[in-house]
Amino acid sequence: NLQGTWELNNGYKMPYLGLGVWKAEDGEEVINAVKWAIEAGYRHIDTAKAYDNEEGVGKAIKESSVARKDLFITSKLWNSDQGYESTLKAFEKTLQRLDIDYLDLYLIHWPVEGKYKDTWRAMEKLYKEGKIKAIGVSNFLEHQLIDLMKDCEVRPMVDQLEFHPWLVQEDLQKFCAENDIQYEAWSPLMQGKAFKNETLKKIGEKYDKTPAQVVIRWDLQNGVITIPKSTSKDHIESNADVFDFELSEEDIQTINALDKGERIGPDPNNFDF
Numbered sequence: 001n002l003q004g005t006w007e008l009n010n011g012y013k014m015p016y017l018g019l020g021v022w023k024a025e026d027g028e029e030v031i032n033a034v035k036w037a038i039e040a041g042y043r044h045i046d047t048a049k050a051y052d053n054e055e056g057v058g059k060a061i062k063e064s065s066v067a068r069k070d071l072f073i074t075s076k077l078w079n080s081d082q083g084y085e086s087t088l089k090a091f092e093k094t095l096q097r098l099d100i101d102y103l104d105l106y107l108i109h110w111p112v113e114g115k116y117k118d119t120w121r122a123m124e125k126l127y128k129e130g131k132i133k134a135i136g137v138s139n140f141l142e143h144q145l146i147d148l149m150k151d152c153e154v155r156p157m158v159d160q161l162e163f164h165p166w167l168v169q170e171d172l173q174k175f176c177a178e179n180d181i182q183y184e185a186w187s188p189l190m191q192g193k194a195f196k197n198e199t200l201k202k203i204g205e206k207y208d209k210t211p212a213q214v215v216i217r218w219d220l221q222n223g224v225i226t227i228p229k230s231t232s233k234d235h236i237e238s239n240a241d242v243f244d245f246e247l248s249e250e251d252i253q254t255i256n257a258l259d260k261g262e263r264i265g266p267d268p269n270n271f272d273f
């Protein structure tokens with residue numbers, strides 16, 4: 001069921017399939033993508049200050065026929081805004097651009113050394129005030145999660161990480177599960193590289209599904225929230241057409257075995273922006 005949810009560690013429900021909008025241009029492109037997604041049944045949109053399209057996402061939400069309370073909107077705090085006061089300010093601007101009065105999920109985009117704890121204190125304040133329903137992080141590895149949790153009052157509810165068949169990070173998944181932190185996948189389709197993989201193609205043929213659908217289904221069966229990105233109506237619809245089949249345990253293991261520990265994006269231990 002496309003609108004199915006998983007419960008976060010504070011009881012708030014998060015839809016397990018969402019639309020990612022990185023690199024969707026503000027204006028018509030992102031507005032159409034979000035509208036098509038909502039029409040196709042998506043209830044979860046993943047944006048960020050850094051994507052420069054919060055305004056367009058906000059417009060699409062407003063113009064859609066689905067009530068705000070039935071949508072799940074994520075945004076992320078950018079690196080240059082980290083710190084206590086600057087986080088409070090950046091959050092207000094994000095709300096203004098989206099033109100909504102609360103966020104469902106706010107994430108620290110990257111673990112900026114020396115700053116993420118002050119940032120987290122501001123996120124906790126906003127959470128306690130009810131302006132954000134759930135708070136979390138992105139690109140935090142195990143040691144960064146441990147460090148953050150040593151001093152926090154509210155534990156992160158989500159960690160959004162690069163996750164796809166070439167980068168499984170089983171230990172990190174296990175750590176998150178043990179600490180009740182929901183694992184969420186970014187670049188789930190390997191930014192398009194998934195489509196050419198022979199193993200994924202073969203598995204897809206068995207179920208009459210595309211490699212993209214196989215990977216999205218694999219995320220869901222692994223308990224991972226997933227936010228494939230597209231601005232094409234057809235792809236937005238087909239990426240959500242993953243609820244009428246189930247991968248066998250053997251196929252899941254075959255996909256797990258594609259893991260090469262290979263990143264497409266930056267290493268959270270060594271990023272520079």
Ligand code: NAD
Nearest residue numbers: 020021022046138186187188189190191212228229230235
């Ligand atoms: P993705 O893995 O979702 O792949 C997107 C690419 O695949 C696009 O080029 C799209 O046109 C193409 N595509 C999608 N569906 C297709 C289909 N059915 N057939 C053919 N082509 C298809 O890549 P992504 O955008 O990097 O990741 C998804 C989302 O994750 C982003 O939009 C963003 O919201 C989030 N993200 C977060 C971070 C982070 O640091 N937290 C980093 C990267 C991405």
